[in-house]
Amino acid sequence: MAVYTDVTPEELEAFLSTYELGRLRAFKGIAEGVENSNYLLQTEAGSFILTLYEKRVNPADLPFFIGLMEHLATRGIDCPQPVRNREGVALGTLAGRPALIATFLIGTSVRRPSAAHCAALGAALAGLHKAGADFTTQARVNALSVAGWRPLFEQAGARADTVAPGLAALIADELAVLEPNWPKGLPTGVIHADLFPDNVFFTDGTLSGLIDFYFACNDLLAYDVAICLNAWCFEPDGAYNLTKGRALLAGYQAERPLDEAEIAALPLLARGASLRFLLTRLVDWLNVPSGALVRPHDPLEYLRKLRFHRAAQSPRDYGVG
């Protein structure tokens, strides 16, 4: 849930008057995204999402995100399309924050993805990777790939053990394995990097949209697959669902076949992806003020996933190869 910045109707009407969207009919702060403030707007032209970018987003990255969404929309990807104002500019300022109006996507996210959902997700991810292949006017380094993990670990430090005994040592072990062995030379491109079920909309069982491109960056395409295996194919009890994994990977490969090196790297990439979310969740967890009403995601969910990956023997354990 996230509405951090308060926008008055008066400010919003003034902002809207620079767009060709007609009069404001209604607006509501919505509980979507955790990094930014989001509002649903209804104007004479329809429904839109207004996003105010909060301090965790680097304003220098916004042209990349906006350019990417525009690029993907022209390639037929169902994602929010930035709306430009009368002067042709998409990124504005509202309530002292960078602000974007984007089209509203129909659909709802699923909480308990089925194998069919995973197959659709795999296909959409491959479609995204193909559509992003010629987005070359801008680039963004992935701050949350292997080079970014040790600094996160250092932020948590010994306090990691307050979350789970032995956690600091386990993370140190992981870094010692992953840093020297992280794959090199695999196909790269634009990845979403955060394609969790709440960022994927379905309508009547059909995948109808992808949202929240604010972790998108240039990195290994197969790392994005590994992130999705973590996010979509584990059960609430921590078990990896091989049927869902197979479905996701088959869906992906029907659109973009993984090469041999990518398949071989998959167990290590999945292990790294689980460490990435374990670390960011751990740091968030340790930095929440006591008594806060907003609870961060549980880092231990990703500790359980990491344990699966440490025990995995081969790509076959994930449903491929």
Add this chain to the structure above:
Amino acid sequence: MAVYTDVTPEELEAFLSTYELGRLRAFKGIAEGVENSNYLLQTEAGSFILTLYEKRVNPADLPFFIGLMEHLATRGIDCPQPVRNREGVALGTLAGRPALIATFLIGTSVRRPSAAHCAALGAALAGLHKAGADFTTQARVNALSVAGWRPLFEQAGARADTVAPGLAALIADELAVLEPNWPKGLPTGVIHADLFPDNVFFTDGTLSGLIDFYFACNDLLAYDVAICLNAWCFEPDGAYNLTKGRALLAGYQAERPLDEAEIAALPLLARGASLRFLLTRLVDWLNVPSGALVRPHDPLEYLRKLRFHRAAQSPRDYGVG
């Protein structure tokens, strides 16, 4: 902001299937109301608000609130209209909570009401009082009128002085004045009791809707006027804006003239209304966990208003009589 109860799309689709609203197209938790969880639904039939009633609402009161909204809608008041399911029942159960789907009202609330907004609000309040006059099938005692204040004061106790030095003594003085002198015999009926600017929608400058009937009850009609004078006619610096007060009262009286006794009682009613919000805000303020991210309303805003009322001499100080 309030989304307390998490609803999965799967639960919601099952719930919606008992209504004649078509398929679910989108739903978003919205930051509206502070007592309940609210979601904006988009279905094939249009936009709706789904409310899940949280623990601060007494389920036994829900038939009163729902019956009142239905009654007011038939009397031409623009308020959310409860939607009944295929079995003709409005109140359902979702995610273990009492749940209601109501129509979506167009409009946005104003943050800085003008005198024209106050005039429109006054007229709408009188219209509400007239429309509620024949809602007699159910009744609800106002738990937050004069008899409810001392128990609130006792909850705060000496801790009141941690919010403002001398506050406990001032509240004790007020209760000593208000309890024996609270008006009796004034016209009664259904009052909204919480008609703050965020519960009133305007569209293109015209009042287009009233929402949030979850404090509605049977009480003195003029007490509702006094609540609105407090909520609409003070400036951010604490000054009473006589022009706005005159506009609100004239707007009200054009629809329902206040009688002499009501006018004479207005200063005391306004004083009581300010104490009511001072006390509830004070208790909420004292009971917030340290470090909480949701900050309650500032009780001192109502201390400043109370000081104005203590100094007021006559109804003329409010713009009437």
